[in-house]
Amino acid sequence: xxxxxxxxxxxxxxxxxxxxxxxxxxxxxxxxxxxxxxxxxxxxxxxxxxxxxxxxxxxxxxxxxxxxxxxxxxxxxxxxxxxxxxxxxxxxxxxxxxxxxxxxxxxxxxxxxxxxxxxxxxxxxxxxxxxxxxxxxxxxxxxxxxxxxxxxxxxxxxxxxxxxxxxxxxxxxxxxxxxxxxxxxxxxxxxxxxxxxxxxxxxxxxxxxxxxxxxxxxxxxxxxxxxxxxxxxxxxxxxxxxxxxxxxxxxxxxxxxxxxxxxxxxxxxxxxxxxxxxxxxxxxxxxxxxxxxxxxxxxxxxxxxxxxxxxxxxxxxxxxxxxxxx
Amino acid sequence: xxxxxxxxxxxxxxxxxxxxxxxxxxxxxxxxxxxxxxxxxxxxxxxxxxxxxxxxxxxxxxxxxxxxxxxxxxxxxxxxxxxxxxxxxxxxxxxxxxxxxxxxxxxxxxxxxxxxxxxxxxxxxxxxxxxxxxxxxxxxxxxxxxxxxxxxxxxxxxxxxxxxxxxxxxxxxxxxxxxxxxxxxxxxxxxxxxxxxxxxxxxxxxxxxxxxxxxxxxxxxxxxxxxxxxxxxxxxxxxxxxxxxxxxxxxxxxxxxxxxxxxxxxxxxxxxxxxxxxxxxxxxxxxxxxxxxxxxxxxxxxxxxxxxxxxxxxxxxxxxxxxxxxxxxxxxxxxxxxxxxxxxxxxxxxxxxxxxxxxxxxxxxxxxxxxxxxxxxxxxxxxxxxxxxxxxxxxxxxxxxxxxxxxxxxxxxxxxxxxxxxxxxxxxxxxxxxxxxxxxxxxxxxxxxxxxxxxxxxxxxxxxxxxxxxxxxxxxxxxxxxxxxxxxxxxxxxxxxx
Numbered sequence: 001x002x003x004x005x006x007x008x009x010x011x012x013x014x015x016x017x018x019x020x021x022x023x024x025x026x027x028x029x030x031x032x033x034x035x036x037x038x039x040x041x042x043x044x045x046x047x048x049x050x051x052x053x054x055x056x057x058x059x060x061x062x063x064x065x066x067x068x069x070x071x072x073x074x075x076x077x078x079x080x081x082x083x084x085x086x087x088x089x090x091x092x093x094x095x096x097x098x099x100x101x102x103x104x105x106x107x108x109x110x111x112x113x114x115x116x117x118x119x120x121x122x123x124x125x126x127x128x129x130x131x132x133x134x135x136x137x138x139x140x141x142x143x144x145x146x147x148x149x150x151x152x153x154x155x156x157x158x159x160x161x162x163x164x165x166x167x168x169x170x171x172x173x174x175x176x177x178x179x180x181x182x183x184x185x186x187x188x189x190x191x192x193x194x195x196x197x198x199x200x201x202x203x204x205x206x207x208x209x210x211x212x213x214x215x216x217x218x219x220x221x222x223x224x225x226x227x228x229x230x231x232x233x234x235x236x237x238x239x240x241x242x243x244x245x246x247x248x249x250x251x252x253x254x255x256x257x258x259x260x261x262x263x264x265x266x267x268x269x270x271x272x273x274x275x276x277x278x279x280x281x282x283x284x285x286x287x288x289x290x291x292x293x294x295x296x297x298x299x300x301x302x303x304x305x306x307x308x309x310x311x312x313x314x315x316x317x318x319x320x321x322x323x324x325x326x
Numbered sequence: 327x328x329x330x331x332x333x334x335x336x337x338x339x340x341x342x343x344x345x346x347x348x349x350x351x352x353x354x355x356x357x358x359x360x361x362x363x364x365x366x367x368x369x370x371x372x373x374x375x376x377x378x379x380x381x382x383x384x385x386x387x388x389x390x391x392x393x394x395x396x397x398x399x400x401x402x403x404x405x406x407x408x409x410x411x412x413x414x415x416x417x418x419x420x421x422x423x424x425x426x427x428x429x430x431x432x433x434x435x436x437x438x439x440x441x442x443x444x445x446x447x448x449x450x451x452x453x454x455x456x457x458x459x460x461x462x463x464x465x466x467x468x469x470x471x472x473x474x475x476x477x478x479x480x481x482x483x484x485x486x487x488x489x490x491x492x493x494x495x496x497x498x499x500x501x502x503x504x505x506x507x508x509x510x511x512x513x514x515x516x517x518x519x520x521x522x523x524x525x526x527x528x529x530x531x532x533x534x535x536x537x538x539x540x541x542x543x544x545x546x547x548x549x550x551x552x553x554x555x556x557x558x559x560x561x562x563x564x565x566x567x568x569x570x571x572x573x574x575x576x577x578x579x580x581x582x583x584x585x586x587x588x589x590x591x592x593x594x595x596x597x598x599x600x601x602x603x604x605x606x607x608x609x610x611x612x613x614x615x616x617x618x619x620x621x622x623x624x625x626x627x628x629x630x631x632x633x634x635x636x637x638x639x640x641x642x643x644x645x646x647x648x649x650x651x652x653x654x655x656x657x658x659x660x661x662x663x664x665x666x667x668x669x670x671x672x673x674x675x676x677x678x679x680x681x682x683x684x685x686x687x688x689x690x691x692x693x694x695x696x697x698x699x700x701x702x703x704x705x706x707x708x709x710x711x712x713x714x715x716x717x718x719x720x721x722x723x724x725x726x727x728x729x730x731x732x733x734x735x736x737x738x739x740x741x742x743x744x745x746x747x748x749x750x751x752x753x754x755x756x757x758x759x760x761x762x763x764x765x766x767x768x769x770x771x772x773x774x775x776x777x778x779x780x781x782x783x784x785x786x787x788x789x790x791x792x793x794x795x796x797x798x799x800x801x802x803x804x805x806x807x808x809x810x811x812x813x814x815x816x817x818x819x820x821x822x823x824x
Binding site: 269 | 632634653654656657658663665670671672673674675676677678681682685686688689692695696697698699721723739
């Protein structure tokens with residue numbers, strides 16, 4: 001009796017702010033409110049230019065790749081893990097797609113997804129079998145494959161076949177993105193594997209004791225995320241047509257900022273919502289496009305994005321789960 | 327010589343929800359060696375850690391010679407005349423013997439910002455010689471000496487300045503007979519100077535012999551203080567292990583036969599450092615108890631049966647010969663496990679009651695691989711209500727619940743799963759009487775339904791009251807077995823435990 005009483009007493013002096021943030025409604029509404037505020041802000045700052053149809057079309061055409069790549073990372077981060085190798089993964093997959101596009105486009109897509117999945121499998125191997133923290137592993141693979149990309153593009157960029165641009169149409173890109181989002185939405189909410197991801201993020205040890213095959217799940221999700229990034233690489237190639245040594249670089253940071261802007265707790269877990277993904281990517285794209293339209297230099301944009309990232313992460317971190325990111 | 331040196335008023339310490347030290351008020355006299363005993367986790371080390379500034383105090387105060395102490399670290403404790411010889415290695419490797427002795431007190435040898443190393447070494451060697459440890463060279467690296475010698479260096483470090491209060495925390499176990507004699511000598515010396523020594527040890531004979539009075543802690547609470555000259559080992563053991571007054575909640579049937587049918591058997595199960603060669607059989611409809619001191623390896627038995635032990639050898643098999651070697655396999659074959667570590671292993675505390683109840687049963691709840699929220703909610707609702715979890719709703723997070731309600735959620739999930747073999751490790755730990763009674767009633771019900779239960783517990787009366795058979799463990803091996811019998815007493819048990 002005395003024990004449970006003291007526990008409740010100890011919880012009392014919790015700050016108002018914490019209570020506000022603990023309210024599930026806050027977590028659902030705040031990111032959407034953020035998106036609306038940012039749209040209004042840039043509409044005002046650019047004198048309405050940002051919401052002109054031509055610009056919205058441009059904005060969307062830049063969003064597909066990020067949206068697809070972020071989908072895989074969304075699943076990884078729900079488990080409380082991180083992935084910094086997305087950019088290099090995208091670069092490698094793009095190179096493979098360029099090579100294979102000479103033979104057949106479906107083969108190229110498949111090749112890109114297999115490349116991504118293979119890199120995901122390497123990440124998963126070191127994470128699960130060697131018990132190395134995910135952010136260490138993926139930083140290593142990020143550098144490793146960045147090196148490979150630099151080597152493969154030393155003399156010339158790698159080009160895809162010329163007619164690959166014919167796939168660069170809205171139905172292809174929008175269709176692919178929407179279908180993928182629907183599939184992942186279904187996976188996340190209505191399948192056993194998807195259901196367990198949040199539990200792994202919230203408490204890995206306890207999830208294990210509830211019979212969840214934590215290691216197998218982690219590995220599978222890293223492979224899946226890799227394959228999804230392979231798909232993002234296809235979108236990248238049909239838009240750009242070639243890969244240079246910097247192909248895909250900084251993608252991992254963009255994904256991380258986007259998901260954080262969507263309200264995803266950096267430690268994953270039970271507070272993760274699917275809306276975090278969609279809202280986050282849109283918010284990030286409006287923000288970066290807006291900053292661009294204001295004529296800010298890249299350095300200035302990075303500075304502002306960095307500050308916003310820090311604030312958002314601090315606001316949305318799940319303070320109750322004190323564990324480290326795996 | 328009966329003047330008070332040190333007093334604690336209602337000292338408290340929490341580790342999360344765990345009340346490690348609860349309202350401990352103690353008085354230590356000048357010229358006294360005061361023993362502090364209790365089981366592992368009873369709060370002895372935590373108590374002295376607060377006195378010596380290792381942990382901050384969560385409530386209450388220490389008063390040294392009439393003045394309240396406000397100590398934030400060990401160096402400040404030293405300056406106030408309090409020192410400690412700790413249980414683990416208390417010296418820092420990579421430093422010389424001298425550096426270790428004067429750690430935090432180097433200022434004494436500093437003139438105009440320059441440390442006089444030569445003088446420091448000279449002084450250290452002088453002290454070592456004076457203590458009779460002349461063979462230890464002050465200028466050598468501490469790493470050149472073995473554990474025992476390092477402890478001797480710690481004795482010098484802790485006592486050379488004649489502290490008013492010296493704490494000796496479980497040091498003697500790592501010392502040889504000669505080393506112990508040295509330590510006792512310096513404890514006596516301080517005592518004769520009119521100072522106080524607080525002596526913690528598991529060796530009860532040693533405690534009775536070396537101390538003037540003995541205080542017993544259990545579950546963070548002070549149980550009693552006795553005079554050493556009048557104390558016996560048996561009496562101290564009883565005080566340490568304790569008695570619970572809620573025995574009226576237990577089963578009342580005696581002498582009913584248990585089915586001969588074996589549902590699970592463990593053969594020669596070992597886990598390095600925890601269990602050695604344990605074999606037992608569990609029958610249908612049986613409540614099998616496993617008891618012993620907290621560190622005897624019994625908690626690992628639960629994990630071993632559930633396939634959760636990291637490097638287990640030996641076999642755990644079901645009646646049909648199925649070997650249990652992983653958690654998913656155990657769950658698939660109707661074994662349930664409620665861990666002692668409720669917040670890290672039993673439950674995903676940062677998740678909803680809904681998710682916690684549904685997690686092990688998602689496979690059964692899926693309609694052709696598809697999970698429907700409605701079905702999950704209905705399932706969670708049903709079992710949370712069945713076991714009357716006090717909650718605002720099934721979407722409430724488990725972290726907001728009290729210990730007793732958390733435990734109910736942990737039980738509800740296995741009730742929902744319909745497991746036939748339940749391994750319950752300390753299911754009533756830190757739970758109030760009301761919920762305790764509910765849990766006992768639930769266990770009796772399950773037994774009647776023909777389910778088998780392994781009850782691992784540190785509470786002897788709970789084992790005596792609930793089990794058909796109790797296995798007692800000591801140092802990782804089976805040390806005794808008792809059949810259910812009204813005439814069994816705690817003493818029979820304790821004799822096998824300690």
